Amino acid sequence: xxxxxxxxxxxxxxxxxxxxxxxxxxxxxxxxxxxxxxxxxxxxxxxxxxxxxxxxxxxxxxxxxxxxxxxxxxxxxxxxxxxxxxxxxxxxxxxxxxxxxxxxxxxxxxxxxxxxxxxxxxxxxxxxxxxxxxxxxxxxxxxxxxxxxxxxxxxxxxxxxxxxx
Amino acid sequence: xxxxxxxxxxxxxxxxxxxxxxxxxxxxxxxxxxxxxxxxxxxxxxxxxxxxxxxxxxxxxxxxxxxxxxxxxxxxxxxxxxxxxxxxxxxxxxxxxxxxxxxxxxxxxxxxxxxx
Numbered sequence: 001x002x003x004x005x006x007x008x009x010x011x012x013x014x015x016x017x018x019x020x021x022x023x024x025x026x027x028x029x030x031x032x033x034x035x036x037x038x039x040x041x042x043x044x045x046x047x048x049x050x051x052x053x054x055x056x057x058x059x060x061x062x063x064x065x066x067x068x069x070x071x072x073x074x075x076x077x078x079x080x081x082x083x084x085x086x087x088x089x090x091x092x093x094x095x096x097x098x099x100x101x102x103x104x105x106x107x108x109x110x111x112x113x114x115x116x117x118x119x120x121x122x123x124x125x126x127x128x129x130x131x132x133x134x135x136x137x138x139x140x141x142x143x144x145x146x147x148x149x150x151x152x153x154x155x156x157x158x159x160x161x162x163x164x165x
Numbered sequence: 166x167x168x169x170x171x172x173x174x175x176x177x178x179x180x181x182x183x184x185x186x187x188x189x190x191x192x193x194x195x196x197x198x199x200x201x202x203x204x205x206x207x208x209x210x211x212x213x214x215x216x217x218x219x220x221x222x223x224x225x226x227x228x229x230x231x232x233x234x235x236x237x238x239x240x241x242x243x244x245x246x247x248x249x250x251x252x253x254x255x256x257x258x259x260x261x262x263x264x265x266x267x268x269x270x271x272x273x274x275x276x277x278x279x280x281x
Contacts, residue, residue, distance in 0.1 A: 081237070085248065086221050116219075120219040
């Protein structure tokens with residue numbers, strides 16, 4: 001314990017943040033002395049700790065990546081812009097969870113989110129595909145009845161809607 | 166008329182669509198995927214799991230119907246350099262939500278009066 005205190009004091013003296021109270025170097029004197037901070041040393045120590053904490057956090061955030069293998073599933077089922085927004089949302093929440101619960105639980109949460117998203121996304125893709133198929137069939141029928149103009153109008157509106165997406 | 170034919174969908178709102186529209190209103194100016202997801206989870210019972218994919222497909226459907234509008238924000242580092250997609254309710258969406266919720270409000274009133 002005494003050794004630990006001595007080492008701590010020497011470390012502080014080396015940084016110049018703490019003033020040595022005794023000129024003697026006897027072990028007994030050092031043991032009895034409390035550590036006295038001079039000026040804003042305490043504040044500097046806190047600053048140093050904060051900087052260290054932030055550097056660690058930044059390094060951690062750079063290293064933290066959600067399970068990348070799952071992203072491609074979302075890319076298959078969504079438009080590029082929507083997919084990027086969804087992955088961004090998941091990654092934002094994932095990083096918060098890593099800090100709160102740890103990487104394993106955050107990985108599990110991410111996997112659960114992606115796997116439960118597959119069915120609604122798949123259903124939506126099928127719905128969009130069905131819609132375009134129905135429109136194509138409708139246009140064919142209209143053309144067959146000699147209503148080519150209406151069919152063209154229908155196609156144009158449908159194309160405009162798809163462009164908007 | 167053709168818009169509706171091409172859209173191949175009705176203007177009425179489903180239960181989940183009502184929840185998502187309400188969440189968009191509740192999230193206010195900061196209505197993007199995460200905040201909307203949080204609001205929806207706050208609205209539904211804790212037993213029900215709401216996936217982010219379901220929120221996005223519903224928002225896409227509502228956008229097709231013209232009930233919400235969307236725009237992209239700036240990319241941020243905590244999202245891996247990806248942009249946020251913000252949503253806002255349109256006047257048509259607001260009208261449709263009111264129409265969908267009015268009967269429920271009246272029903273709730275009747276129930277409350279009945280239990281007094």
